[in-house]
Amino acid sequence: MGLTGIQIFKLLPKTNCKECGVPTCLAFAMNLAAGKSELSSCPYVSEEARAMLSEAAAPPIRPLVIGSGENVVKIGGETVLFRHEKTFVNKPGLAVLVSDAMPEAEVSARLKRFKELKYERVGLTLRPEMVALKNESGDTGKFEALVKKTKSETDAALILMSSTVEAMTAGVKACADRVPLIYAATQENGDAMAKLAKEHKCPLAIKADSLEALAQLSDKLTAAGLKDLVLDSGARTIRKAFEDQVFIRRAALIQKSRSLGFPTITFPCEMTSDPMKEALIASAFVAKYAGIIVLSDLQGESLFPLLVERLNIYTDPQRPMMMQQGIYPIGNPGEDSPVLITTNFSLTYFIVSGEVESSRVPSWLLVMDTEGLSVLTAWAAGKFVGDAIGAFIKKSGITDKVKHRRVILPGAVAAVSGDLEEELGSGWEVKIGPREAAHITAYLKVNA
Numbered sequence: 001m002g003l004t005g006i007q008i009f010k011l012l013p014k015t016n017c018k019e020c021g022v023p024t025c026l027a028f029a030m031n032l033a034a035g036k037s038e039l040s041s042c043p044y045v046s047e048e049a050r051a052m053l054s055e056a057a058a059p060p061i062r063p064l065v066i067g068s069g070e071n072v073v074k075i076g077g078e079t080v081l082f083r084h085e086k087t088f089v090n091k092p093g094l095a096v097l098v099s100d101a102m103p104e105a106e107v108s109a110r111l112k113r114f115k116e117l118k119y120e121r122v123g124l125t126l127r128p129e130m131v132a133l134k135n136e137s138g139d140t141g142k143f144e145a146l147v148k149k150t151k152s153e154t155d156a157a158l159i160l161m162s163s164t165v166e167a168m169t170a171g172v173k174a175c176a177d178r179v180p181l182i183y184a185a186t187q188e189n190g191d192a193m194a195k196l197a198k199e200h201k202c203p204l205a206i207k208a209d210s211l212e213a214l215a216q217l218s219d220k221l222t223a224a225g226l227k228d229l230v231l232d233s234g235a236r237t238i239r240k241a242f243e244d245q246v247f248i249r250r251a252a253l254i255q256k257s258r259s260l261g262f263p264t265i266t267f268p269c270e271m272t273s274d275p276m277k278e279a280l281i282a283s284a285f286v287a288k289y290a291g292i293i294v295l296s297d298l299q300g301e302s303l304f305p306l307l308v309e310r311l312n313i314y315t316d317p318q319r320p321m322m323m324q325q326g327i328y329p330i331g332n333p334g335e336d337s338p339v340l341i342t343t344n345f346s347l348t349y350f351i352v353s354g355e356v357e358s359s360r361v362p363s364w365l366l367v368m369d370t371e372g373l374s375v376l377t378a379w380a381a382g383k384f385v386g387d388a389i390g391a392f393i394k395k396s397g398i399t400d401k402v403k404h405r406r407v408i409l410p411g412a413v414a415a416v417s418g419d420l421e422e423e424l425g426s427g428w429e430v431k432i433g434p435r436e437a438a439h440i441t442a443y444l445k446v447n448a
């Protein structure tokens with residue numbers, strides 16, 4: 001939000017009707033300025049004021065979408081330079097390069113790796129989302145065939161790379177419903193590429209040899225009515241490309257440059273031929289500040305660290321990662337299987353479920369919503385205590401799944417077992433589990 005609370009207040013109705021959920025218009029204005037409220041919460045803002053406030057509230061880096069269906073890639077929308085200020089919003093899309101000059105077998109192998117390299121971590125699926133298709137052969141037919149093959153064999157969000165308008169037109173027509181990113185408009189072909197992007201409602205990457213030329217091209221295309229642009233500063237050395245990423249982000253956020261207020265695309269694949277160096281360069285762009293990172297190939301040993309780095313940097317530090325509250329069966333449990341309970345902090349869940357899996361004792365794991373707090377923290381906050389746990393167990397539905405009435409409580413909160421037994425009532429037995437999750441395997445082997 002570019003306006004101060006007082007500037008926003010002047011545009012509000014000043015009736016203090018409280019319908020927005022706060023007592024006064026001034027308080028609402030302050031919340032809006034701090035990004036804690038949505039303008040839509042006030043139904044009485046005039047159209048004129050709404051237009052002014054919406055403009056001021058637009059993120060300095062325009063958010064945009066590439067792709068369709070479940071594998072949509074959202075980029076941009078960033079509002080801060082540093083993650084500790086607030087949070088980064090949309091993680092960069094990771095793309096693999098596939099060229100129409102590659103042998104068929106190599107194309108198929110890259111697409112196969114694209115589909116197979118997925119990892120489950122803290123309840124999320126980590127994977128690359130994009131394929132960059134390059135018209136290296138210069139042949140329109142080959143390019144179109146590659147686009148069709150990739151579209152039919154993968155759910156990838158597509159980046160179409162060609163300098164010729166004819167090949168790009170054929171490529172876009174072959175996958176327009178996938179909303180591909182058109183790469184790239186330049187000074188030479190800008191008008192034709194812009195026409196194509198407008199016609200098919202696709203985002204458009206723009207490329208220039210300098211930041212000044214890039215800003216000029218961006219101004220020209222936005223004046224022509226294009227909104228969803230992706231910037232390529234043309235730099236292909238790590239130093240210059242990194243400088244450009246930082247400059248573009250600072251220009252958009254600090255100087256409020258609308259010309260450079262768009263997400264960027266980077267090409268580590270064109271900066272080195274060493275796969276390990278390429279991964280290191282890509283990791284720098286994950287941190288600062290790429291919207292899309294194009295890799296020459298996907299290999300598990302370099303992709304997985306990038307995915308984890310991206311996950312860590314783009315996780316909101318103010319929101320704990322949480323699991324859904326519920327019953328999690330592990331190893332096909334039956335009506336005599338043990339029932340364990342824990343909290344819904346993702347890491348806690350994954351450590352506990354991992355230990356239960358290693359024990360090879362089929363079990364039921366009850367995960368209770370503690371707002372993402374770990375066992376001891378939730379206990380200290382009064383969220384994982386006897387009566388609350390008992391109430392959760394009773395309404396969880398676990399009694400429909402097991403015929404016994406025993407529950408294993410984390411040993412770290414053994415002190416609440418009395419209250420829990422009281423809440424559950426007679427017929428229930430509360431067993432004190434191990435204090436450390438690492439001892440669950442041994443505990444289950446002996447006790448189950």
Ligand code: SF4
Nearest residue numbers: 016017018020025042
């Ligand atoms: Fe003011 Fe609008 Fe909130 Fe009413 S709903 S108090 S008019 S900001």
